[in-house]
Amino acid sequence: MSTVFPETGDLxxxxxxxxxxxxxxxxxxxxYRAVKGPSTQDRVLAVNVLGTNTVVVLAFLGVGLGxxxxxxxxxxxxxxxxxxxxxxxxxxxxxxxxx
Amino acid sequence: xxEAIRTALIVGCVLAALFFTLVSxxxxxxxxxxxxxxxxxxxxDTLGAGFGLAAVALSLGWETxxxxxxxxxxxxxxxxxxxxxxISRAADEQGIEPWRPxxxxxxxxxxxxxxxxxxxxxxxxxxxxxxxxxxQPPEDGGxxx
Numbered sequence: 001m002s003t004v005f006p007e008t009g010d011l012x013x014x015x016x017x018x019x020x021x022x023x024x025x026x027x028x029x030x031x032y033r034a035v036k037g038p039s040t041q042d043r044v045l046a047v048n049v050l051g052t053n054t055v056v057v058l059a060f061l062g063v064g065l066g067x068x069x070x071x072x073x074x075x076x077x078x079x080x081x082x083x084x085x086x087x088x089x090x091x092x093x094x095x096x097x098x099x
Numbered sequence: 100x101x102e103a104i105r106t107a108l109i110v111g112c113v114l115a116a117l118f119f120t121l122v123s124x125x126x127x128x129x130x131x132x133x134x135x136x137x138x139x140x141x142x143x144d145t146l147g148a149g150f151g152l153a154a155v156a157l158s159l160g161w162e163t164x165x166x167x168x169x170x171x172x173x174x175x176x177x178x179x180x181x182x183x184x185x186i187s188r189a190a191d192e193q194g195i196e197p198w199r200p201x202x203x204x205x206x207x208x209x210x211x212x213x214x215x216x217x218x219x220x221x222x223x224x225x226x227x228x229x230x231x232x233x234x235q236p237p238e239d240g241g242x243x244x
Binding site: 011022023026029030037038046048049052053055059063072074078081082085086 | 106109110113116117120121123124127128133136137140144145147148151152154155158159162163164167168170171174175178179181182183185186187188189190192193195206207209210211
């Protein structure tokens, strides 16, 4: 795994992999608000924060596993996440003056 | 020497990212209404993601992938507060009342009361309550049943 980024040591790789695992745990905790939250906006907000966590997890995995293509996926995911949040908050209001 | 400093900086950035994301998660789970949750989601979570991506950029060094990481960091710094602002603004357009410090209702109760006051239509997509005259806040400061 050290062929793509030769200068990353073993400790750094482990730190990124463990960090990604803890980020996944926090994302699972956020699912409570996405299921339970009373209003539509609560759910959209929880999914938005979860998407930001997913972007960080993808970047961490890209470094930890040595797959630099995961960074491209993270970039696309961040774009789609922002688009999802703005589109849903615009369409839950009838006269969308949100942005 | 330089390598040790860089490793320490990477570990510190990952720990800071985990701390701020933990704060943001606790805020989204525990705070009383949508507006305070949007506040913690836009600030603490953006800082957590910023620290995490900074750690990634530090560990990559001078490469093409670093440019992508810095672009991602910049993009998240701009779009995450914008999305939280749009979401809380949509909540305000729907007439969800903000929580007040002298209010001991739960968030579900608060939401149901906002619904009973006729601010929110049942389906979530309001066809008849989107007019400007229906979006006025209640006169008695949101303490009505």
